[in-house]
Amino acid sequence: MAHSLTATLITISTTIVAWAANPTTAALAMTPDPCRAQAERQLRTWRTVGPPRRQPPVPGGATVTHWPTETVGVWVVEARSDQSTSLVRVTPTSATEVVWSASCVASTVEHARAIAAGPTFTDDELLRVMAERVRGVIYVWSPHMPLSVDGVDTVRRAASPRGLAVTVVLDPGASLTLAVGIAAERGWPLSTLHVADSVELTFRDLLVHAPAVQVYANGRLVGSPFPGHHTVDEYSAYFDRVISGPP
Numbered sequence: 001m002a003h004s005l006t007a008t009l010i011t012i013s014t015t016i017v018a019w020a021a022n023p024t025t026a027a028l029a030m031t032p033d034p035c036r037a038q039a040e041r042q043l044r045t046w047r048t049v050g051p052p053r054r055q056p057p058v059p060g061g062a063t064v065t066h067w068p069t070e071t072v073g074v075w076v077v078e079a080r081s082d083q084s085t086s087l088v089r090v091t092p093t094s095a096t097e098v099v100w101s102a103s104c105v106a107s108t109v110e111h112a113r114a115i116a117a118g119p120t121f122t123d124d125e126l127l128r129v130m131a132e133r134v135r136g137v138i139y140v141w142s143p144h145m146p147l148s149v150d151g152v153d154t155v156r157r158a159a160s161p162r163g164l165a166v167t168v169v170l171d172p173g174a175s176l177t178l179a180v181g182i183a184a185e186r187g188w189p190l191s192t193l194h195v196a197d198s199v200e201l202t203f204r205d206l207l208v209h210a211p212a213v214q215v216y217a218n219g220r221l222v223g224s225p226f227p228g229h230h231t232v233d234e235y236s237a238y239f240d241r242v243i244s245g246p247p
Helices: 005-021 023-027 036-045 123-132 146-162 176-186 199-203 232-242
Strands: 063-068 075-080 085-090 094-100 106-112 135-141 165-170 212-217 220-227
Touching: 036 075, 036 085, 036 094, 075 199, 123 135, 123 199, 135 146, 146 165, 146 176, 146 232, 212 232, 220 232
Parallel strands: 135 165
Antiparallel strands: 063 075, 075 085, 085 094, 094 106, 135 212, 212 220
């Protein structure tokens, strides 16, 4: 069954909670994970890189970590307890889960990810933008947040003197019908209606809240997302802090 990225992440989280709360899991909580070496080897095979992003603990004591990889748009979710580890590799097209049996035999399940309908801003688009422009910002807006709408002009005013290109994309949870009306009123290009559908931006938490902005430079994302509505001066200070020196 095909899953959207959000649905896939919800499924992963639900599985982790159920797995951690299982009575058998609890009974084995003091037993060291016998398959840890295999999990570490799989992380290396999938070319994970640091630093990992630790997530809030889930019921049952399991720890969840998000690992970036060498490839933009590919992340690995690690769920680990004292007695077991599971890994899920998320890409723009699929989510591949690897779990180990008590005898450390790996089993793999793969889910396809449905592509969002209509124009989208994907990981391929993110790579293209970062390749074409030395540095710039990605701004996520929502028609449901008036300050988010006003923020498009605010971000542009702060970015322009610094030579930062601005790419505006739509919050995936927004109403496209409402967004079309606002974009037409403001005279925005159709590209501002492209729905953010990027694994990379999702795992970097840019899509947690709209509005939010993410800086990129020299072909890679830099700094952390800057959520919420801000003034020109506040955006300017953020851009100056994240990007230093000439392009």
